[in-house]
Amino acid sequence: MRRRMVQNPFSILFLFYLLAFGVFFFYSIFTFPGYLPTFQWPFVWTSSFLLFMRYCIPVTVAAVAVAYSLLPTAETVRMRAGRQPFARLVSSHLTSFIALTVVYTALVLGLHPLAVRNMERFDSLTLEARVFKEKAEAALAEEDRDTALANYQRYLAIDNDNRRIMKLVSDLQMEMIADRSEPPREVRQDLEPMRIKDLAEGRESYELLEMAQSYYEREDYFSAHYYANLAYQIDPNSRDARRLAAKAREMIASKDLSKLDVEEMRLYERKREGYEYFINGEYLKAYHVFRELQDIYPQDADVISYLNKSEERLSRETFFLDEAEQIDTLPGATELLFVNYREEDEREIVFIGKLAGIDAGIFCKDIEVLRFSAQGLLYHYYAPYGKLRDGTLNLHGVDRIAGDREAIPREAVPRYLSGATRLRRERLPYMLSVEPNLEQLPTLKGGKAASASAESLGFFALWQARRQIASYGYLESSISAEILRRLLLPFSFLVLCLLSVAVGWRFQARFFARLHWILFVFMPLFPIVAISLTGLYLHAQKILLAFVLLRLGFSISLIVFLVLQGLLLLISMIILAGQRTD
Amino acid sequence: MKDVLRLPILFLFVFVLLFILFSALSVLALWGGVYSEGREAALQVVEAHIPQLLVQMLPAAVLVALVVLLARIAAKPGSRFLSLLIPLAGAFVLLAFGYQILQRLGPADAAGPGVSRPGVVEPSPRRFLLPEVFNTTESKVIYVEQIDERTVSPVVLAEGGSADQKLLYFPQGRISVGEDSIVVRMAGYTLEIDPDPVFGSMFAADPVLRRFFSDLDFLNRELQRVFRHSLPAFYFAVLALVVAFYGSGMFLRLTRWHLLNVTLALLAIRGLLALFRFMSEGVVFELEKVLRNPQAVQFLPELALLVVGGLLLLLDLLFVPFQRVEEE
Numbered sequence: 001m002r003r004r005m006v007q008n009p010f011s012i013l014f015l016f017y018l019l020a021f022g023v024f025f026f027y028s029i030f031t032f033p034g035y036l037p038t039f040q041w042p043f044v045w046t047s048s049f050l051l052f053m054r055y056c057i058p059v060t061v062a063a064v065a066v067a068y069s070l071l072p073t074a075e076t077v078r079m080r081a082g083r084q085p086f087a088r089l090v091s092s093h094l095t096s097f098i099a100l101t102v103v104y105t106a107l108v109l110g111l112h113p114l115a116v117r118n119m120e121r122f123d124s125l126t127l128e129a130r131v132f133k134e135k136a137e138a139a140l141a142e143e144d145r146d147t148a149l150a151n152y153q154r155y156l157a158i159d160n161d162n163r164r165i166m167k168l169v170s171d172l173q174m175e176m177i178a179d180r181s182e183p184p185r186e187v188r189q190d191l192e193p194m195r196i197k198d199l200a201e202g203r204e205s206y207e208l209l210e211m212a213q214s215y216y217e218r219e220d221y222f223s224a225h226y227y228a229n230l231a232y233q234i235d236p237n238s239r240d241a242r243r244l245a246a247k248a249r250e251m252i253a254s255k256d257l258s259k260l261d262v263e264e265m266r267l268y269e270r271k272r273e274g275y276e277y278f279i280n281g282e283y284l285k286a287y288h289v290f291r292e293l294q295d296i297y298p299q300d301a302d303v304i305s306y307l308n309k310s311e312e313r314l315s316r317e318t319f320f321l322d323e324a325e326q327i328d329t330l331p332g333a334t335e336l337l338f339v340n341y342r343e344e345d346e347r348e349i350v351f352i353g354k355l356a357g358i359d360a361g362i363f364c365k366d367i368e369v370l371r372f373s374a375q376g377l378l379y380h381y382y383a384p385y386g387k388l389r390d391g392t393l394n395l396h397g398v399d400r401i402a403g404d405r406e407a408i409p410r411e412a413v414p415r416y417l418s419g420a421t422r423l424r425r426e427r428l429p430y431m432l433s434v435e436p437n438l439e440q441l442p443t444l445k446g447g448k449a450a451s452a453s454a455e456s457l458g459f460f461a462l463w464q465a466r467r468q469i470a471s472y473g474y475l476e477s478s479i480s481a482e483i484l485r486r487l488l489l490p491f492s493f494l495v496l497c498l499l500s501v502a503v504g505w506r507f508q509a510r511f512f513a514r515l516h517w518i519l520f521v522f523m524p525l526f527p528i529v530a531i532s533l534t535g536l537y538l539h540a541q542k543i544l545l546a547f548v549l550l551r552l553g554f555s556i557s558l559i560v561f562l563v564l565q566g567l568l569l570l571i572s573m574i575i576l577a578g579q580r581t582d
Numbered sequence: 583m584k585d586v587l588r589l590p591i592l593f594l595f596v597f598v599l600l601f602i603l604f605s606a607l608s609v610l611a612l613w614g615g616v617y618s619e620g621r622e623a624a625l626q627v628v629e630a631h632i633p634q635l636l637v638q639m640l641p642a643a644v645l646v647a648l649v650v651l652l653a654r655i656a657a658k659p660g661s662r663f664l665s666l667l668i669p670l671a672g673a674f675v676l677l678a679f680g681y682q683i684l685q686r687l688g689p690a691d692a693a694g695p696g697v698s699r700p701g702v703v704e705p706s707p708r709r710f711l712l713p714e715v716f717n718t719t720e721s722k723v724i725y726v727e728q729i730d731e732r733t734v735s736p737v738v739l740a741e742g743g744s745a746d747q748k749l750l751y752f753p754q755g756r757i758s759v760g761e762d763s764i765v766v767r768m769a770g771y772t773l774e775i776d777p778d779p780v781f782g783s784m785f786a787a788d789p790v791l792r793r794f795f796s797d798l799d800f801l802n803r804e805l806q807r808v809f810r811h812s813l814p815a816f817y818f819a820v821l822a823l824v825v826a827f828y829g830s831g832m833f834l835r836l837t838r839w840h841l842l843n844v845t846l847a848l849l850a851i852r853g854l855l856a857l858f859r860f861m862s863e864g865v866v867f868e869l870e871k872v873l874r875n876p877q878a879v880q881f882l883p884e885l886a887l888l889v890v891g892g893l894l895l896l897l898d899l900l901f902v903p904f905q906r907v908e909e910e
Contacts, residue, residue, distance in 0.1 A: 069841040337716060337723065337740055349725060349738055351748050370749045372736055377751050417747060446716045446723055446740075473716050473725060481784045507840035522842055529845045532852070535791045540607055546784040547610040550617050 009067030010096060016063035017052075020527070024051035036129055036159045039122045046118045053112050055527070056104060057493055058534045061500045062526035068504025097497045105490040109459045116456040121331040124354070128328055129158040133165075145176055157329035205235035212244050216251075222275055222302050224248040226309075229279070267293065271302055278310055284318065284398050284411075286310040291400075314398065317430075319387035321397040321412055323360040332356025333442035339473035340435050345374045349473075350434070355388075355441055362388040362438065367395065369414075369432060379419035384412050388434065396430035436472055440465055443479075444472055454482045462486075466554070480554045484545050484561055491565040492538055498572040505579050589668040592654060597647035597676060604639040615779035619708045627705075633688035638802045640680050645827050648673045649851060652831030653844070659905045669831075673824045678817055681809065705777070706731060707757045710764050712780050716740070719775040724766075732756060737768060797855040804862060804883070815881065822888035826854050829894030835902050850894075854887065861886045 028047035032040055052059075136151035152169045156162065208231035216224035225248035231241035252272055274289030290307035297303055333355045341348035353366025367383040383395040397412035413430060436444060443457055443465035454462060462483050470476040541564065549557040609628060612635065616627040648669055655665045707729050711717045717724045723740035735754040752768035759777070766773040787795050801823075809816045830850035834843050861883035870876040 065841055069839065339714075339725075347727065349749060351740060353748075366748075368747065368749050370738060370751055372738075372751060376736075376753055380749065380751060382747060418751075446718065470715075473714065475712070475715055475780075477781070478784065504841060507844055509839035509841070519837075519839060519842065522845070525845050525849060526841075529848050531790050532794060533848075535788055539787050539791055540603075543607050543610050543614070543785055546614055546781070550614060550781060550784075 009064060009071065009093065012067035012070070013060065013063040016059055016066075016527070020055065020059045021048060021052050024048040024055075027051065035122045035126045036162075038159050038161045039126065042118070043122055046115050046122075049115050050112070050119065053108060053115075055531065056107075057489070057496060057538075058530035059527050060100075060493065061496050061534055062530040064497055065500040065504035065507075065530075066523070066526055068501050069508050071505070071508070093501070094498075097494060097501075100497070101490055101494040104493050108489050109486060113456055113458045117331075120334065120456055124334050125158050125329070125331060129155050132158075132328070140172075145172055148172065149176070154325075154329055205231045205238055205241065208234065209238065209241050209244065212241070212248070216244060216248055219251075220302070221248045221251040222271065222306070225252060225275075225279075267297060267300070271300075271306075274306060274310075278306060278313075283310045283313040287314050287398075317394070318396040318398045319361070319363070319385075319394055320400040321385060321410060322400050323358065324363045324365070324385035324387065324397055324412075326358050326360075327354060327356040327363045327365060330356045330358065333445065335446075336441055336444050337446045337473075338436055338441075338444040339471070340369075340433075341371070342471065346378070347372055350432070352441075364388060364393060367393065367432075377418055380417045381414040382417060383414040386432070388438070391434055391437065393432040393434050394430060395432060436468075440468065440472070443469065444474065446474060454479060457482075459483070459486055476554075477549055480549055480557070481546055483554075484549065484557060485542065487561065488538065488541060488545070488565075491569070492534070492541070495565070495568045495572050496534060496537065498569075498576050502572070502575045502579055586664060586668075589651065589655070589660075589664065590672055593647055593651045593669065593672045596650045597643055600646050601639060601643035604643055605636055608635045608639055611785040614781050614785040616705075616709055618712055618780040619706050623706065633684060636687065637681065637684045637806075638799075640684060641677060641801060641805060641823070642798060644673050644677045644680070645823070645851075648824070648827050649831070649847070652828070652847075653834055656831070656834035656843070662904050665904075670824060670828055673828070674820060677824065678820045681805070681816075681820075685809065705759050707734070707759055707764070709779050710759070710775070710777055711757075717780065719778070722773065722775065724773070724775075729757070732758070734766060737766065739771075739773070794852070794855075797859050800859045800862070801855060804858070808884075818881065818888075819884045822884040822891065825895065826887040826891030827851060829891035829898065830854060832894050832898035832902055835898075835904070854890070857890065858883050858887055 025044065025048040028044040028051065031047070032043055035043060132151045132155040136148045136155065139145070139147035139151060149169065149172050152165055152172065156165055156169065159165065208227045212224045212226075212228035212231060215221075215227060225245055228241050228245035228248055232238055232245055235241065252275070270289060270293055274286050274293065277283070277286035277289060286306065287310040290303055290310055293300065293303045294307050334353065336350075336352040336355060338350055339347060340350040348369065348371040350370075351366075351368040352364045355362065355364050357363070364386040365384060367386050368381070369383075370380045371378040385397045386393040386395045387397075388394075395412075395414050397410075399410040434441075439461070443454070443461055445454075445456070457465070462479055466476060466479045466483065469479055544564070545557055545561055548560045552560075609632065612631055613624055613628050616624045619627070651669050651672075655669070659665065711724065711726055711729055711734070713726050713729050715725070717726070721741070725738040725740070726734045726736075728735050733754060734757050737752040737755050739750040739752070740748055750771070752771065755766045755768035755773075758765050758767075762777070764775045764777055766775070805816070805819060808819045830847055833847035833850050836843050836846060866879050866882050869879045869882070873879060
């Protein structure tokens with residue numbers, strides 16, 4: 001068994017891999033930081049993988065050197081293979097080394113950034129969960145059970161196995177139900193907005209006028225006014241449209257309510273109120289009126305239609321806070337910082353605490369915008385949430401459900417920390433034009449010194465970010481250096497594998513009998529030494545490439561890199577071919 | 583007798599190669615550290631530091647060349663006497679006299695640290711902060727629009743405020759560059775950051791090498807200190823170092839498994855550097871606190887190296903076969 005293992009170097013290599021992963025696995029168990037317990041095992045696996053990738057080259061180098069130094073002695077090899085060069089003996093192994101390099105490249109360029117992102121996710125979600133828990137406990141201390149429940153539920157969305165909090169939430173819900181004097185109103189859980197395709201979409205003015213006429217004849221004056229108004233907006237010369245809109249409006253205003261019962265009268269008045277808001281462009285108020293009506297009259301066609309229309313209009317100028325708040329419990333790109341606007345004497349710096357996508361769109365939280373000129377600070381504001389669409393960040397969040405009619409609906413707008421005047425003058429006061437596109441935003445992670453590393457970015461994301469990152473306030477050379485560093489790893493893996501074959505063969509064990517078991521005690525020493533040696537090899541190349549990069553630019557440094565790697569590969573092949581069997 | 587010629591030539595050849603390689607890499611790393619100050623300033627700084635860099639690279643080059651020579655002797659043993667004499671004498675002469683020659687290349691100064699010396703370029707703020715980019719320090723992110731010799735304006739600090747105010751704006755600040763820190767004083771806020779060059783991270787060693795480089799730096803500082811103290815003490819330190827490194831060559835012939843021998847020898851060398859530092863920073867520091875005459879233990883680290891080296895040499899002479907490869 002041992003003999004077979006010694007004759008096949010890859011058995012020793014995979015034994016080293018297995019042992020190394022085992023060591024990293026146990027190390028990760030004992031170095032679990034204070035993340036949520038639900039992240040413990042995902043952390044252990046991710047951390048083990050990251051450690052394995054960090055030390056993969058030295059472990060491979062040590063294993064290959066050990067394996068070739070323990071190959072059957074030169075005498076045996078010569079007897080079996082005749083007097084042929086050592087290179088011919090290992091030629092079949094070269095294919096395996098190339099295959100191993102391909103696997104390593106896929107792991108280092110593909111999986112490694114994902115694992116780093118995973119680690120960042122554990123950290124940021126733990127922090128978020130702790131904030132929710134603190135808020136919930138503070139609210140509970142002040143007997144604000146609604147806020148406490150909402151925050152505990154958000155906490156559970158992250159730490160979903162926490163039985164203590166689950167019991168707390170359950171108790172809180174029971175208490176709240178018991179305290180209610182009347183049965184609770186059915187709260188719609190389905191928050192997904194129902195959207196009906198507007199019949200007006202893509203129609204000409206005369207078609208809209210025909211529709212308005214048709215609604216007028218059916219005594220649906222709200223729809224008649226809506227479509228006649230639209231026809232008039234498309235074609236301001238259409239007198240018929242204007243006339244019909246006026247007639248429909250008059251009918252709405254002068255409808256004889258005395259024939260209706262009290263309930264119908266209330267419905268009609270509220271519909272008219274909502275419609276007035278809608279026509280005057282107060283979509284939030286219109287939305288709240290129709291939303292409230294929908295809870296009471298879910299089958300009313302006008303209510304359904306205008307609720308969707310006002311929601312549609314509202315979404316162009318605002319977003320729903322409940323949708324935005326969903327990103328609190330989701331992983332995403334955090335601590336983004338960039339120069340958003342650059343003119344002769346003005347700069348705008350934007351900080352985004354978190355960016356994440358859900359079905360309803362891309363949302364941001366903890367947005368801070370600071371603009372200054374040579375004369376001083378122009379404005380500085382903070383917005384809790386924002387919705388990113390078509391390069392514009394909408395900072396106006398509104399509540400989807402109004403709750404009690406008397407209660408003031410929640411609204412999130414920018415809070416000025418300094419200089420409010422300038423933004424108020426703008427046509428769209430709650431819109432922030434964002435220069436970087438959605439693909440570039442996650443690469444601008446400089447908002448926190450500790451998380452400024454580009455390790456979590458994929459190789460292709462780095463490659464794409466490199467060209468424009470300087471305009472957002474980042475050093476292009478640091479991204480280029482990271483690209484070169486990542487390219488260096490697979491090449492070094494192959495070159496060092498080949499060199500360690502030669503080293504192992506050169507420093508072969510010359511035992512007359514079997515390998516003494518005591519020597520296996522020394523096995524861990526090989527990777528320890530290999531860590532420093534491979535570190536020196538990589539460090540020397542890193543210095544050289546960084547110098548060329550700063551002095552001559554990225555393209556030249558890439559050429560120098562390829563030439564250097566070609567040279568090193570050639571040297572390692574020559575050394576390998578030069579090994580003798582005797 | 584071929585060894586009389588072959589060994590010194592090989593030793594010198596390897597030493598020259600390593601010395602050029604180490605010095606070139608150090609110069610490039612130094613250049614990268616000051617590149618942000620501009621081409622002219624960077625060249626001036628590199629030019630001013632070259633003699634000091636050469637002095638720092640000399641011990642590493644000599645000691646690595648010595649190990650390479652010992653490996654060669656282990657692989658192809660010749661005369662035992664010459665194998666003892668040539669590496670020891672060669673390494674001692676190169677290190678002891680090379681050090682003195684290279685010291686003379688530098689500016690003649692006796693000034694202590696922090697004193698401005700002729701020919702030495704004082705660092706400007708641009709070495710540590712670049713305008714119009716986010717500069718990342720150990721705990722803060724700083725954006726500066728303009729940097730002069732003494733002022734920065736305006737300054738935006740990220741991570742500077744409370745939970746819902748991460749950005750802080752200051753119209754102007756005064757910057758002073760010290761040896762240990764960079765201090766930026768703004769209205770009601772003082773920021774102290776480590777003097778890390780802007781492009782320093784591109785040339786910095788990975789964490790696994792930092793401790794090793796730190797031990798090498800310590801060795802250099804100690805040699806420098808002893809050299810300034812007295813010449814006989816310096817010769818003693820060099821002798822201790824050379825003997826200790828030569829003694830670790832014993833591991834190259836210890837077993838029949840040559841890869842293990844090489845590994846043990848490299849670990850022994852690493853261990854010697856760590857021992858030297860431990861003795862200087864740990865043992866001597868503690869003894870100085872309890873002894874009446876602290877001068878008595880001043881050369882204890884060098885003595886420890888000499889004793890360890892001597893013991894290894896004795897073990898080598900008595901127990902380890904000199905011609906193991908040929909016997910096999």
